[in-house]
Amino acid sequence: MRGISYSDNGFGGEFGYLMNGVFTPSATFSQITHYRCPPNQSGTVTISLTADDPNTILADDPPATASRQFTCWEFLVTPCSSSWVPTPTVENGLLTMPDSPGSFTATLTPAVDHLGNSMADYHTWHLDPADEPGWCLNSTQPMYRTYPLPDPYAPVTLPILDAEFRLGGGFYDLIGLQRKTARYWVESLVTTIEVDNWDFGTHGAVSVEIGLGTARLEGELNIYVSEFPIDADGNFIADAAPENSGLGAEDEEGGPGSPGDGLTRYEEYRGLQLDGVHHRMDPNLRDVFVYDQSGIYAQGNFTAAAGALSITVHQLKAGDINYATGGRAAVNPNHGTHHKVLQHCLWLVNGGLPEGFWGQAWTVGPPGDPGRTIAITVDVDKITTEMGSKTPQGASTDHVDDATNWVITYEQGHGIALHHHGNFSGATGTDDERRYSGDLNCYMRYIGDKINGASALGPAAWDALQFPTLFCTSPDNCRSRAHVDDSDPADPVPSPPAI
Ligand SMILES: [Ca+2]
Ligand SMILES: [Ca+2]
Ligand SMILES: [Ca+2]
Ligand SMILES: [Zn+2]
């Protein structure tokens, strides 16, 4: 007498065995040790075993069947909306309201087991939020909130988590000051929890468990968390965001000169605040940031000249800069996941300079090259005075604005690592001979010779004087050396001189 077949009487499950802990279906009776309930179906299932005495020659009885009942249960948690991209509310550089990946719902079925007992149980939710500092790359807001506690305890002030269970959201309590566990205090079949999001680069997950086990993500067989946002490619960037493609650590914008702007794809997606308003950057274009302390940026032409090199220039305001970051104006001090380098802005100031200097880029880097510029001083008063004194009697224009434009744009050219003309390896001649070489229209060519020459020739030559308009492509080819990424390990960024 031996068993010959199993049946679940049409319930839809499978018989099989475990191979290294993984269920493997089998139709061979001798291999069967386990039964797997059908996915997304719960209820009372009747399993029948049929036995026979097939080798008996005499008194061969017909096969006999015995049955037992048990409960096939399902515990499922809902997914985050696939269109959700983390976007809390920011007003004047302050995070004022969370947004939400929506509610997550856990459902246990059936309502009663095969013995007629209720299946309701205590649901315990777990939160696994990201841990990015601040709410974007450069927010300067202290990230604390005051949380109420039940009587008789006083409220507590704690760091805001990137994502939190919403307080007062139902029949649950948050457990511990970590606030990452929420326990329902009524036995339930269905519970729902709301998550508040406080970061533009949030990535996290919720899970929920009962005595029987952990809820399975709806529609998935082996996933027991519900992630937010949806991030199937695992780069921590919401798949629904336009910045999502490639790796989170990528910094490969391209364009003339060296690729990359020092901000990774994930950092560009998480974004920063410009004049107190949140912006995500373009991972496909190099981004450069200027802090225009004295309000002279608009007198230059850097946006257009750098734009021709596929570089986008953004303006930072004082409230966007965390001066505590090494005393320097970093644009991504709140870095965490997928960070490459502390990237700095160009800090533009109108101020006095020694005799002979109209502008100065405080540069560091390899000998002979501008390297990394941090602070730029332009002496607008001196330009005004000296251009005025060079203007010949009878000329109809003083060219003060043109010269100011030239100096401001030229010094910011140094800020993206553009050389003086002729300042490359193997060059011959004196410094002056080389600096006064090349394209007359290029901001990086010295133009004292043009100014002094036109001044000496008189009003007609002065009025006809042409000032630079671009960063050249030949013969010096300035733009081919553009470099805005602070990460070259041979060229670290030291503290700038006082300005
Ligand atoms: Ca993604
Ligand atoms: Ca980048
Ligand atoms: Ca970029
Ligand atoms: Zn220079």
Ligand SMILES: [Zn+2]
């Ligand atoms: Zn040039």
